Amino acid sequence: MATTTASQRREQARADYDAFLRACPTNQLLGRLSDKWVSLVVAALAQGPKRYSDIGRKIAGVSPKMLTQTLRTLERDGIITRTVTPSVPVRVDYALTPLGTSLAALLTAVKDWAETHFEEVRDARERYDAENPA
Amino acid sequence: MATTTASQRREQARADYDAFLRACPTNQLLGRLSDKWVSLVVAALAQGPKRYSDIGRKIAGVSPKMLTQTLRTLERDGIITRTVTPSVPVRVDYALTPLGTSLAALLTAVKDWAETHFEEVRDARERYDAENPA
DNA sequence: CGGGATCCCGATAGATACTG
DNA sequence: CAGTATCTATCGGGATCCCG
DSSP states (O other): OOOOOHHHHHHHHHHHHHHHHHHOHHHHHHHHHHSTTHHHHHHHHHTSOEEHHHHHHHHOSOOHHHHHHHHHHHHHTTSEEEEEEOOSSOEEEEEEOHHHHHHHHHHHHHHHHHHHHHHHHHHHHHHHHHHSOO | OOOOOHHHHHHHHHHHHHHHHHHOHHHHHHHHHHSTTHHHHHHHHHTSOEEHHHHHHHHOSOOHHHHHHHHHHHHHTTSEEEEEEOOSSOEEEEEEOHHHHHHHHHHHHHHHHHHHHHHHHHHHHHHHHHHSOO
16 A cells, blocks of 8 residues: 555646646646647748648648648637638638737747847857767 | 659759758757747746756656756757756756846746737637538 | 756648638 | 548657666
């Protein structure tokens, strides 16, 4: 009894922690931004509304599945709007909402940080790699 | 001939695109932040230097492997420092570098955005889910 | 205490093929 | 044109064991 191993305790801790993280807005947002395609789609639409295949062409390496999936979640979160024009053939336009625009601004802030400090990171890596031979 | 199928073209496109993305600082940073534990570690260390197991306790759901892995990449990128005190038993302290502190500031900006707009996102989701029955 | 090495599993990105 | 459905391969993440 009391075979409370470290992993068991950690498992319990993770359960609590996961619940906490899921409730945390910041973490949810980070999860969104982390999604490989989200930032690219937002960046593409920041230049103006686009059609489905225009986005696909702009991003150039995405499969239809991932593009649709990404667009759906962004639509659900109120980041973009989806407008269907029932012509022949069908025409679907995507555009940023005001919320999406403010997200794009945040993305720009991240971009600025990355560009500002990129050299520091690069130098740090070279130093680290030099000191730690494989 | 000219059996250039859509998937083949996309494959080529992805090769180019991947190279482009890897060279893009912004994307690299997003890749870092996207890492589930990075933001948590940075946040933990933002309150001051900590020992390995202190961080582990603070984060509470992380496995030793992921913690070490996360700390290593952050050290390599010059975000944190690792200080070994060869006492018995060994003591290892981690702390944010100036670069790490500025990253923490960026993280705060993200956090602010998330908290500011969280309700909008929540409302948008509820609306979407109501309009799109499973 | 701090961490490396190894095996394993579930999630998920992506290819392919089909539909309205 | 704008998707959807299915299947598969990959891989991050975790458990476990062991070393300095």
